[in-house]
Amino acid sequence: MDGRQSSELAVRYAVGLMSGTSVDGIDAAVVKITGEPGTRPEVSLLAFENTPYPAQVRDEIFALFDVKTATLNRVGRLNMWLGELFAEAALSAITKAGLSPTDIAHIGSHGQTLYHSPVDEMIGGYALRYTVQVGEGSVIAARTGITCVSDFRPADMAVGGQGAPLVPFTEYLLYGEKERTLLLQNIGGIGNMTVLPAGGTAEEVFALDTGPGNMLIDGLVVHWSGGESKMDVGGALASRGQPDEQLLDLLMQEPYYNQSPPKSTGRELFGSAYIERLLGYQQELGLSNKDLIATVTKLTARSIAEAYRCYVMERYPTDLLIVGGGGSYNPVLIGYLQQELEPLGVQVLTQEQLGHNSDAKEAMAFALLADYTMARQPNNLCAVTGAKRPAVMGKVSYPL
Numbered sequence: 377m378d379g380r381q382s383s384e385l386a387v388r389y390a391v392g393l394m395s396g397t398s399v400d401g402i403d404a405a406v407v408k409i410t411g412e413p414g415t416r417p418e419v420s421l422l423a424f425e426n427t428p429y430p431a432q433v434r435d436e437i438f439a440l441f442d443v444k445t446a447t448l449n450r451v452g453r454l455n456m457w458l459g460e461l462f463a464e465a466a467l468s469a470i471t472k473a474g475l476s477p478t479d480i481a482h483i484g485s486h487g488q489t490l491y492h493s494p495v496d497e498m499i500g501g502y503a504l505r506y507t508v509q510v511g512e513g514s515v516i517a518a519r520t521g522i523t524c525v526s527d528f529r530p531a532d533m534a535v536g537g538q539g540a541p542l543v544p545f546t547e548y549l550l551y552g553e554k555e556r557t558l559l560l561q562n563i564g565g566i567g568n569m570t571v572l573p574a575g576g577t578a579e580e581v582f583a584l585d586t587g588p589g590n591m592l593i594d595g596l597v598v599h600w601s602g603g604e605s606k607m608d609v610g611g612a613l614a615s616r617g618q619p620d621e622q623l624l625d626l627l628m629q630e631p632y633y634n635q636s637p638p639k640s641t642g643r644e645l646f647g648s649a650y651i652e653r654l655l656g657y658q659q660e661l662g663l664s665n666k667d668l669i670a671t672v673t674k675l676t677a678r679s680i681a682e683a684y685r686c687y688v689m690e691r692y693p694t695d696l697l698i699v700g701g702g703g704s705y706n707p708v709l710i711g712y713l714q715q716e717l718e719p720l721g722v723q724v725l726t727q728e729q730l731g732h733n734s735d736a737k738e739a740m741a742f743a744l745l746a747d748y749t750m751a752r753q754p755n756n757l758c759a760v761t762g763a764k765r766p767a768v769m770g771k772v773s774y775p776l
């Protein structure tokens with residue numbers, strides 16, 4: 377079946393590609409979208425694949441998070457390199473779905489964020505905010521023969537938004553319920569929370585980045601293991617430690633947590649410089665590795681609870697928080713979250729416990745965001761990003 381014919385039938389196949397702040401690989405989702413483009417469509421997952429990055433690529437991405445090593449030639453080269461890898465990931469997932477590239481209407485590719493600066497800087501009389509995602513859409517289009525939509529975030533920034541988070545728009549479309557307010561927490565590299573008020577409109581969706589997700593846990597594990605381990609699998613290390621409450625209180629004084637929404641964050645705040653600071657505190661306080669990991673694991677939980685207490689509890693009372701993203705596989709983190717939220721009357725359950733797999737969610741979101749781009753329909757949520765007006769996000773690369 378040809379992609380263009382299928383879209384006339386209001387049924388089309390699309391691919392979503394995501395590489396998140398954890399840099400654990402490329403997520404590729406093949407989806408079937410049913411419904412008129414630009415309306416509230418149905419999206420079903422046909423295939424999902426995570427392709428881990430080769431060590432060389434991962435090391436290069438991490439090197440380019442550091443503004444001192446992110447030279448122009450390296451950024452330009454990584455942009456093309458990731459374009460090649462994203463194209464391969466898309467083609468592999470399409471095969472896994474039993475489809476061929478000619479069946480696919482479009483690819484939506486988030487790319488890899490290298491830098492995100494969502495707050496105005498006054499430069500030359502202009503208030504500038506900026507964000508850098510790499511993974512060249514033209515390469516993806518050329519290698520796959522499929523139209524590719526990429527680089528979504530700048531269009532929201534151009535109209536005064538933070539350019540993040542973008543997934544809440546698709547959460548609203550796909551999961552919003554009439555009778556029940558939903559509270560969703562993603563714990564990837566960064567944590568982000570979405571509230572979908574019962575029967576609410578798009579303008580009523582509330583979302584923000586809560587702070588670190590797994591980024592600090594991963595950063596410490598990589599440091600101590602010399603890169604041998606990438607994460608605290610199953611929270612094994614944290615489970616043997618005790619959080620240091622004094623350090624936790626100090627870390628919670630980070631101004632980001634009490635900054636009013638709209639707000640978004642990333643490695644610029646919780647990246648390598650923050651890890652260095654943590655290692656400094658570890659020495660000062662004489663903490664063991666397991667106690668420091670337990671402390672930052674609890675910090676993630678506490679910052680999520682703080683966001684709930686400050687911005688959600690009164691306006692959107694609810695009794696359930698649904699957790700997704702890689703952090704949901706860390707039982708120590710989930711346990712801390714339960715300790716923080718259950719006294720507030722909020723039960724914490726993972727998507728897995730509810731019978732869903734959340735691994736494909738962000739990749740699926742970018743397939744759907746691209747569907748809106750192709751229909752020239754707005755796909756940002758002003759209430760969430762702070763944009764002054766709707767925008768059609770995403771740049772289109774045609775294969776021919």
Ligand SMILES: Nc1ncnc2c1ncn2[C@@H]1O[C@H](COP(=O)(O)OP(=O)(O)OP(=O)(O)O)[C@@H](O)[C@H]1O
Pocket residue numbers: 395396397398399400562563564565566567589590591593594606607608609610611700701702703705706738
């Ligand atoms: N079995 C596990 N045990 C502990 N932690 C895990 C496990 N599996 C995944 N994680 C954590 O989840 C992280 C990956 O999560 P995810 O893929 O949701 O992040 P991401 O999409 O890259 O980030 P973001 O949503 O911030 O862009 C890993 O880096 C790791 O810290």
Ligand SMILES: CC(=O)N[C@H]1[C@@H]2OC[C@@H](O2)[C@@H](O)[C@@H]1O[C@H](C)C(=O)O
Pocket residue numbers: 396397489492507539540541542543544564565566567568585640641642738
């Ligand atoms: C700039 C950037 O890449 N931000 C990511 C990051 O990872 C989680 C959180 O911080 C969220 O704001 C966003 O990603 C998802 C996909 C989003 O835009 O919704």
